[in-house]
Amino acid sequence: MTHTRPSGTNWSGNHRYGATETLLPTDLAELAAAISAAESIRVQATRHTFNDIGDTDGSLLSLERLPTRITLDGDRVRVEGLVTFAQLAPVLEAEGRALHNLGSLPHISVVGATATGTHGSGSANGNLSSAVTALEIMDADGQAHRIDSEHAWFPAAVVGLGAFGVVTAVELRTVPTYTVTAQAFTGVAWDDIVADPKRLFASARSVSVFTTWGDPAHDLVWIKETDADAEPDYVTALGGRPVGDDLHLGRIRTVGNTTERGTPGPWHTRLPHFRAEALPSDGDEIQSEYFVPLDAAADALAAVRAVASVIDPVLLVTELRTVAADDLWLSPAYRRDVLAIHFTWRNDNAGVAAVLPTIEAALAPFQPRPHWGKAFTMPGETIRATLPHADDFVAAARAADPRGVFRNDYLRRTLAL
Incomplete structure (x- = not known):
């Protein structure tokens, strides 16, 4: 049985979640069961947000009890579960690898930061999302999908705002370490x-x-x-x-x-x-x-x-x-x-x-x-007027989640999704 805890507040306490509980699956089978049984669900990551993007009137879900695995293969690293940049960086450094950029604080999760276009700094540096080469997403039926750069949904799903499903793993491009x-x-x-x-x-x-x-x-x-x-x-x-x-x-x-x-x-x-x-x-x-x-x-x-x-x-x-x-x-x-x-x-x-x-x-x-x-x-x-592919994003998100399980008031308000 999947355990729960009170949903509480975001990191700074300025937003109290409307969901009454947060589900805490311990493996992918429990995660799939929780998602497929839900009418409305959103993911609560490290909660370093300041609005209702991660809220819902249904249930929240956290990956905090799922296994966290970091697997380096050549210049790519696969990050599974609720891994933060603070956890990932030393593992890469030990293997002589690095990320091209980091945010101003390393306490945020890889999954949450890339899903919201969080960025770091540097005129020649893309944001943290620009290092993503593939996502593994669980859809509203509990089915797993891999979305890589060859997939039609890739440019929508990387900064996906949680609209495509639950991201269970992220693959990132790495670079040689530097000082x-x-x-x-x-x-x-x-x-x-x-x-x-x-x-x-x-x-x-x-x-x-x-x-x-x-x-x-x-x-x-x-x-x-x-x-x-x-x-x-x-x-x-x-x-x-x-x-x-x-x-x-x-x-x-x-x-x-x-x-x-x-x-x-x-x-x-x-x-x-x-x-x-x-x-x-x-x-x-x-x-x-x-x-x-x-x-x-x-x-x-x-x-x-x-x-x-x-x-x-x-x-x-x-x-x-x-x-x-x-x-x-x-x-x-x-x-x-x-x-x-x-x-x-x-x-x-x-x-x-x-x-x-x-x-x-x-x-x-x-x-x-x-x-x-x-x-x-x-x-x-x-x-939406500043984003040439806003309508394309909405169409892709609706195709990925036809039941609207991952939608919330925030997505309806900002993207008419």
């Missing part, structure tokens, strides 16, 4: 940041800018560089001064949880902002993020800065990053290099909901795409 040195700088003027955003964000393998929009003394540029970077000294040439041990990301309470800076180390110990063994970020927060074309970065940043006084009361920090284009239909970086404008908010649902329309209106001329797992208020038709 990264991270350093954070203050002293770079805002005018220099926006004067040539493309050059700044391409100056190292990964570049993040942290700002509160009105306090330039605390603006921070965090770079993660390798020996192959084109302009490793670009930030210092702009007046950047290395930060010492006391690192502050805007108003976030970092409390010694960030990754090491100033010395070289393996990719997985330097690319994330936060250490795997520590609570990431602030914890007591809400997050939003919007992706705009990199070509429009300077104008988009000016538009947000013009409304900074409106958002300031609930803002902890904004992070700016870049992501390379890909061909995944619902990816925020579909067919365009993007600037990601990320907001970490105080954990105030009403306050955040009140300011999001102001940001979305400011960014509207640039056809922003929201992060699927974070807080936004953009109407579904506005989002």
